[in-house]
Amino acid sequence: MAILTHHDHQEPMVIIVGAGPAGLATSACLKKFSIPNLLLEKEDCYSPIWKKYTYDRVHLHLAKKFCQLPHIPFPSSSPTYIPKKEFIQYLDDYVSYFNITPLYKRTVEFAKFDESKGKWVVKVRNGNSGDVDEYFCKFLVVATGEASYPFIPKVPGLESFKGKAFHSTKFKNGDKFRGKNVLVVGCGNSGMEIALDLANYGANTSIIVRSPINLISREMAYLGLMLLKYKVAYTVVDNIMVMLSKIMYGDISKYYGVKRPEEGPFASKIKYGKYPVIDVGTYQKIKSGEIQVLPGMRSIRGNDVVLENGKCHQFDVIVFATGFKRTTHKWLHGDEYLLNEDGLPKPEFPEHWKGKNGLYCVGLSRRGLYGIAFDAQSIAIHINSLL
Numbered sequence: 001m002a003i004l005t006h007h008d009h010q011e012p013m014v015i016i017v018g019a020g021p022a023g024l025a026t027s028a029c030l031k032k033f034s035i036p037n038l039l040l041e042k043e044d045c046y047s048p049i050w051k052k053y054t055y056d057r058v059h060l061h062l063a064k065k066f067c068q069l070p071h072i073p074f075p076s077s078s079p080t081y082i083p084k085k086e087f088i089q090y091l092d093d094y095v096s097y098f099n100i101t102p103l104y105k106r107t108v109e110f111a112k113f114d115e116s117k118g119k120w121v122v123k124v125r126n127g128n129s130g131d132v133d134e135y136f137c138k139f140l141v142v143a144t145g146e147a148s149y150p151f152i153p154k155v156p157g158l159e160s161f162k163g164k165a166f167h168s169t170k171f172k173n174g175d176k177f178r179g180k181n182v183l184v185v186g187c188g189n190s191g192m193e194i195a196l197d198l199a200n201y202g203a204n205t206s207i208i209v210r211s212p213i214n215l216i217s218r219e220m221a222y223l224g225l226m227l228l229k230y231k232v233a234y235t236v237v238d239n240i241m242v243m244l245s246k247i248m249y250g251d252i253s254k255y256y257g258v259k260r261p262e263e264g265p266f267a268s269k270i271k272y273g274k275y276p277v278i279d280v281g282t283y284q285k286i287k288s289g290e291i292q293v294l295p296g297m298r299s300i301r302g303n304d305v306v307l308e309n310g311k312c313h314q315f316d317v318i319v320f321a322t323g324f325k326r327t328t329h330k331w332l333h334g335d336e337y338l339l340n341e342d343g344l345p346k347p348e349f350p351e352h353w354k355g356k357n358g359l360y361c362v363g364l365s366r367r368g369l370y371g372i373a374f375d376a377q378s379i380a381i382h383i384n385s386l387l
């Protein structure tokens with residue numbers, strides 16, 4: 001049963017919801033100004049996405065200089081594209097350097113600005129006791145991530161599937177799937193790389209590609225981000241990206257069954273929130289036929305998966321690399337300015353991080369870790385200017 005309890009620590013200056021890289025960076029930036037803040041995390045560790053919910057072979061797909069959190073660079077000895085283990089080590093070092101101590105198993109279930117008090121009321125489920133604790137704060141920072149709630153589409157007949165079906169956050173590596181018929185649904189960065197891993201481990205791998213994709217390499221992403229950094233317009237950058245992509249990958253519709261979208265990689269990201277796919281080897285395996293590309297999925301019956309083209313294939317395993325949703329609208333009330341129904345900022349970059357009544361968001365502008373560093377610093381500077 002929900003019981004309201006009261007503790008001494010219940011009125012920090014700032015509450016940060018979520019202890020992923022965004023929450024950690026914001027806490028560090030506030031600490032630099034000696035502004036007291038409290039981090040609330042629903043899981044039992046910080047940055048669970050990196051510690052618990054990504055596959056083994058993942059590397060940061062952007063070069064390390066675009067992935068640094070504020071105040072602490074990556075060691076010069078580390079590789080340009082940081083492997084998961086090293087990124088976790090970096091986060092561990094970051095947390096101990098700034099002495100960041102989130103409260104774990106704390107799910108924020110309600111937040112609303114109380115006009116009469118001039119403060120935010122935040123209700124938090126304590127996963128240890130089951131109690132709901134009430135907190136008050138002057139400033140509230142939403143750092144719950146673009147990718148915190150795994151999304152699996154409602155496919156007719158999914159419940160009848162005889163094999164194993166799970167979300168990409170549960171995939172570690174292809175070891176268990178050697179010789180199995182595995183279907184990867186979704187061709188974002190997760191789906192593409194999981195398909196590659198499965199093929200490397202000798203699974204009979206298929207991937208569903210249902211809409212146009214912007215395919216780029218790590219080097220192209222690097223070039224693109226450098227040009228953007230030096231204020232080249234993204235339309236120009238996109239033209240360069242598309243030209244290079246055509247040279248490098250040719251007519252992708254031959255292999256992927258889909259065309260390039262009308263927009264280039266950065267326009268797609270801005271307009272539809274769709275990240276470009278950074279190829280790390282999947283393209284070659286698709287080209288060679290080791291990975292089979294299939295169209296959208298219509299329904300499932302037993303082990304049979306029926307596709308949009310009417311054809312039917314049998315699978316032992318389905319990995320849903322179908323992305324994530326946000327659920328901020330379920331707990332954040334009375335905000336009509338900052339976040340939309342999908343939990344993403346309404347104001348355009350670079351105004352996207354600042355709401356009304358002391359509300360902020362960090363890491364929701366579809367700019368990866370680079371965006372997180374920008375938002376966290378902007379928020380800390382702004383809060384400091386108000387004190």
Ligand SMILES: Cc1cc2nc3c(=O)[nH]c(=O)nc-3n(C[C@H](O)[C@H](O)[C@H](O)COP(=O)(O)OP(=O)(O)OC[C@H]3O[C@@H](n4cnc5c(N)ncnc54)[C@H](O)[C@@H]3O)c2cc1C
Pocket residue numbers: 017018019020021022023040041042043046047048049050054058059060061062066067106107108109143144145146147148190331362363364367368369370372
């Ligand atoms: C596989 C993968 C690879 C990536 N690679 C890169 C890369 O190379 N470069 C790059 O720039 N970006 C990359 N990203 C983007 C990714 O967004 C960042 O790496 C980063 O994890 C985002 O940090 P975040 O803190 O915004 O979100 P998250 O890491 O998702 O953290 C949000 C936190 O909020 C918590 N939370 C959510 N709701 C509540 C609630 N109601 N109450 C309390 N806590 C809550 C969650 O449990 C979570 O810990 C990658 C993402 C993935 C999934």
Ligand SMILES: NC(=O)C1=CN([C@@H]2O[C@H](COP(=O)(O)OP(=O)(O)OC[C@H]3O[C@@H](n4cnc5c(N)ncnc54)[C@H](OP(=O)(O)O)[C@@H]3O)[C@@H](O)[C@H]2O)C=CC1
Pocket residue numbers: 058059060061062147153168185186187188189190191193208210211274275296297321322323324
């Ligand atoms: N190495 C790295 O650094 C990596 C980075 N990432 C990042 O993590 C974030 C999340 O990526 P990811 O997990 O790939 O999620 P995304 O949201 O990027 O991709 C989801 C994919 O699933 C497809 N999809 C959704 N529903 C269906 C359906 N019903 N049928 C068929 N396909 C469907 C989408 O296609 P459609 O467009 O048609 O809806 C899309 O291709 C991104 O920021 C990404 O860049 C992820 C993995 C690795």
Ligand SMILES: O=C(O)C(=O)Cc1c[nH]c2ccccc12
Pocket residue numbers: 062221225269275276278366367368369370371
């Ligand atoms: O800084 C930007 O505008 C970015 O888009 C950064 C970024 C995060 N994830 C990506 C994946 C592909 C290309 C760019 C990015």
